[in-house]
Amino acid sequence: MTGILEPVRSRLIETLAGRSDEVPRWVLALEDGDDAGFFSAGSAPWVVHGGMPTLVAGVRALLLQALHPGALAGVRDFSRFREDPLGRLAGTIQWIHTVTFGSTGQALASSQMVRAMHKRVTGTFVDGHGVTRPYAANDPELAAWVHVAFADAFLTAHEHWGSPIPGGADEYVAQWATAGELMGVERPPRSAEELRAQIDGYTDAGELRGGPEVEEIVRFIRRPPLRRMLRPSYRVVFRAAVSTLEPRHRAMLGFRATPFDRAFPVHTATSAVLKGAGVLLGPQTQAELAARRRLARLAAA
Numbered sequence: 001m002t003g004i005l006e007p008v009r010s011r012l013i014e015t016l017a018g019r020s021d022e023v024p025r026w027v028l029a030l031e032d033g034d035d036a037g038f039f040s041a042g043s044a045p046w047v048v049h050g051g052m053p054t055l056v057a058g059v060r061a062l063l064l065q066a067l068h069p070g071a072l073a074g075v076r077d078f079s080r081f082r083e084d085p086l087g088r089l090a091g092t093i094q095w096i097h098t099v100t101f102g103s104t105g106q107a108l109a110s111s112q113m114v115r116a117m118h119k120r121v122t123g124t125f126v127d128g129h130g131v132t133r134p135y136a137a138n139d140p141e142l143a144a145w146v147h148v149a150f151a152d153a154f155l156t157a158h159e160h161w162g163s164p165i166p167g168g169a170d171e172y173v174a175q176w177a178t179a180g181e182l183m184g185v186e187r188p189p190r191s192a193e194e195l196r197a198q199i200d201g202y203t204d205a206g207e208l209r210g211g212p213e214v215e216e217i218v219r220f221i222r223r224p225p226l227r228r229m230l231r232p233s234y235r236v237v238f239r240a241a242v243s244t245l246e247p248r249h250r251a252m253l254g255f256r257a258t259p260f261d262r263a264f265p266v267h268t269a270t271s272a273v274l275k276g277a278g279v280l281l282g283p284q285t286q287a288e289l290a291a292r293r294r295l296a297r298l299a300a301a
Contacts, residue, residue, distance in 0.1 A: 035298070038107055044172035048162065050284060059238055060153040063242070064149040065145070065150075074142075101291035107182065114183070123135055138184055144186070149199070151188075161240075161274055173190060173191055177189065208252060243267075
């Protein structure tokens with residue numbers, strides 16, 4: 001059975017990590033840090049970011065973030081998502097796992113590197129009220145939207161398909177606020193209620209919008225250039241991500257419910273896909289395993 005599944009496993013690892021022939025060096029480096037990091041073993045961020053529901057969460061975060069025209073302008077103007085979408089995905093995973101599982105110094109360095117790369121991401125965009133405004137990826141306002149969209153996506157996906165979160169949803173949001181602060185967010189939410197209230201605030205104020213540019217990104221996210229063997233599972237993951245969005249956000253993204261959508265057993269199908277991914281990838285990420293080796297070394301010193 002292992003031999004039959006190995007090609008699928010390799011393609012899945014390649015999609016998530018950028019290559020399948022070896023563990024990335026940045027992952028192995030997580031073993032070498034000199035302290036426990038911002039989050040302890042078994043903490044809410046460890047559980048949420050180490051689980052298979054992250055496959056759904058990543059898609060959901062991209063969809064939700066695209067509704068802010070400032071965030072979308074940065075992606076369209078500067079990102080190489082068309083030429084190297086998997087490279088961009090691998091870079092995002094590197095930051096998430098380094099901040100979650102790395103030492104304090106590694107988390108700080110990774111965040112500083114991302115912010116340095118963002119310094120060039122500036123331009124103008126037309127906001128939800130039709131006003132042309134400047135944007136910069138490191139602006140606290142834009143960083144705040146990216147943070148809340150990310151946190152909401154990962155929390156929601158885990159609540160649907162993950163194991164119990166230590167301390168509950170509020171604990172995850174409160175702890176992951178540290179990551180927001182590392183990226184320049186001035187007042188990251190500290191509870192699930194505050195998280196959802198901030199997202200509602202953007203929506204109610206008309207800061208989010210759909211339109212042709214959003215629909216272009218949605219088409220790409222719906223059909224990324226994946227290996228053929230991964231496409232059926234990805235279609236399930238995509239439907240799962242869409243199903244967890246608020247109705248008004250789905251409408252902005254151009255999704256309309258059909259009889260097939262209502263009949264499709266999305267929760268059951270997604271559970272099966274995520275269970276299969278867990279069999280292929282193992283119960284713990286390579287980043288978590290490296291972090292546990294670091295913690296064991298520190299405990300033995």
